[in-house]
Amino acid sequence: QPVCECNPCYGGPRCSEFLRDSCVANAVSGDPIFLEPYWMKHAASSAVLVSGWHRMSYIYTDGSYISEVLEKHIRKLHAHVGNAVTDGRYIIFGAGSIQLLNAAVHALSPNTSSEPPAKVVASAPYYAPYRTQTEFFNAVDYKFAGDTSLWKNNTSDNATTFIEFVTSPNNPDGKLNKAILHGPNVKAIYDHAYYWPHFTAIPAPADEDVMLFTISKLTGHAGSRLGWAVIKDEAVYQRMLEYIDVSIMGVPRETQLRALKLLNSVLEEGEGREIFKFAYKTMRNRWERLNNTLSLSKRFSVQKIAPQFCSFFQKVRGPSPAYAWVKCERQEDKDCYSVLKAANIDGRAGSVFSADDHYVRLSLIKSQDDFEILLDKITKLVAEEKGAR
Ligand code: PMP
Numbered sequence: 001q002p003v004c005e006c007n008p009c010y011g012g013p014r015c016s017e018f019l020r021d022s023c024v025a026n027a028v029s030g031d032p033i034f035l036e037p038y039w040m041k042h043a044a045s046s047a048v049l050v051s052g053w054h055r056m057s058y059i060y061t062d063g064s065y066i067s068e069v070l071e072k073h074i075r076k077l078h079a080h081v082g083n084a085v086t087d088g089r090y091i092i093f094g095a096g097s098i099q100l101l102n103a104a105v106h107a108l109s110p111n112t113s114s115e116p117p118a119k120v121v122a123s124a125p126y127y128a129p130y131r132t133q134t135e136f137f138n139a140v141d142y143k144f145a146g147d148t149s150l151w152k153n154n155t156s157d158n159a160t161t162f163i164e165f166v167t168s169p170n171n172p173d174g175k176l177n178k179a180i181l182h183g184p185n186v187k188a189i190y191d192h193a194y195y196w197p198h199f200t201a202i203p204a205p206a207d208e209d210v211m212l213f214t215i216s217k218l219t220g221h222a223g224s225r226l227g228w229a230v231i232k233d234e235a236v237y238q239r240m241l242e243y244i245d246v247s248i249m250g251v252p253r254e255t256q257l258r259a260l261k262l263l264n265s266v267l268e269e270g271e272g273r274e275i276f277k278f279a280y281k282t283m284r285n286r287w288e289r290l291n292n293t294l295s296l297s298k299r300f301s302v303q304k305i306a307p308q309f310c311s312f313f314q315k316v317r318g319p320s321p322a323y324a325w326v327k328c329e330r331q332e333d334k335d336c337y338s339v340l341k342a343a344n345i346d347g348r349a350g351s352v353f354s355a356d357d358h359y360v361r362l363s364l365i366k367s368q369d370d371f372e373i374l375l376d377k378i379t380k381l382v383a384e385e386k387g388a389r
Contacts, residue, residue, distance in 0.1 A: 009369075023373060026346050027346060028346050032216060038279070039220070048261045055254075055257065060253075065244070071091050077266065082202055083202045090231045091229065093228050096227045100212050100227050105134060105142055106239065109139070111141065119163070120144050121146060121165070122165040126165065159185075161185050163187050164179055164181045165189050169200045175303075176203070196276070200320070210231055214227040215259055215262070226255050283320035283322070286371050288318070290302070299382075300382070302325065305321060322364060324362040326360050328358050335357050336349070337360050347360040
């Protein structure tokens with residue numbers, strides 16, 4: 001049977017036949033394509049046309065690499081959503097927030113060789129680049145030092161700086177994490193990539209010393225590569241700025257222009273509420289359907305997130321996380337990734353997040369087709385379990 005070029009799950013003369021058995025559900029990456037239909041509906045208000053002569057210079061007219069008007073829009077959006085305090089804070093841009101992870105680690109590390117290298121830590125399950133980047137750059141002023149729990153009662157040695165990555169909501173399990181380490185020599189980098197009403201209730205504006213956000217998980221434009229950091233301390237801001245200046249001389253002007261157009265549209269459509277309503281509705285629907293299916297299973301479970309009051313929607317709302325953090329409950333299923341793969345479900349193994357391989361992350365933020373295929377496979381797997389009993 002001919003397989004459709006566009007999607008191996010469909011075949012037949014007009015790609016209208018669902019090839020259930022040969023099709024593999026791809027739930028691997030965190031590509032936020034679920035927002036594509038929203039932008040199709042708002043194609044005109046979000047379109048950009050850049051003339052050949054426009055913004056050719058390295059710099060903006062004020063001599064900086066940062067668009068002042070984009071920065072203002074970002075502050076306005078945070079105030080509107082109520083998810084972060086930006087008044088009196090510095091903002092810098094990076095090529096995706098992934099670049100700002102290391103910029104922040106650099107800026108919070110000691111900048112004298114007389115101090116020992118900072119210990120960089122994160123709490124499993126955590127987003128792998130915290131470790132992989134820190135190890136890859138192999139710097140003299142910081143080292144990756146494993147799981148945060150190893151250092152919980154052990155930070156009083158004043159000579160060493162600790163840099164704790166805190167992801168809230170967490171990738172992969174959606175929890176609103178808080179820093180575990182405390183003390184005068186402890187610094188935290190709060191990664192708030194998913195702290196938008198799409199994926200979580202917003203209990204209060206975040207107000208930490210170093211906070212990272214990204215357009216990838218806000219508008220879904222992961223390919224534009226724009227992240228930003230909101231920073232309290234001027235010296236930390238200067239060191240992060242230097243990192244960006246030295247490495248890339250600022251984020252591309254086209255990216256900043258596109259982001260401005262997108263944020264403008266976000267703030268205008270439906271009095272700045274439409275994208276959040278769409279995103280929450282989509283993610284909530286996916287979560288409810290997945291949860292209902294998995295609730296029939298004894299072999300697989302998924303993380304529990306309690307309903308919570310959201311200051312943006314002004315009501316208690318149910319969970320709508322970006323990822324399902326699935327656990328294979330049977331002791332013998334210690335390679336949960338392979339268990340799901342055998343059922344044609346491709347996820348990301350727990351060990352990628354420095355967690356147990358009884359866990360697998362399934363992405364829920366891809367296209368509707370990807371989600372429907374995933375749910376179909378899971379439904380089949382759970383039904384087989386029932387039949388076997
Ligand atoms: N932090 C977290 C927790 C993420 O999941 C991601 C992307 N998956 C990033 C940061 C990086 O996002 P980007 O570089 O696209 O801004």
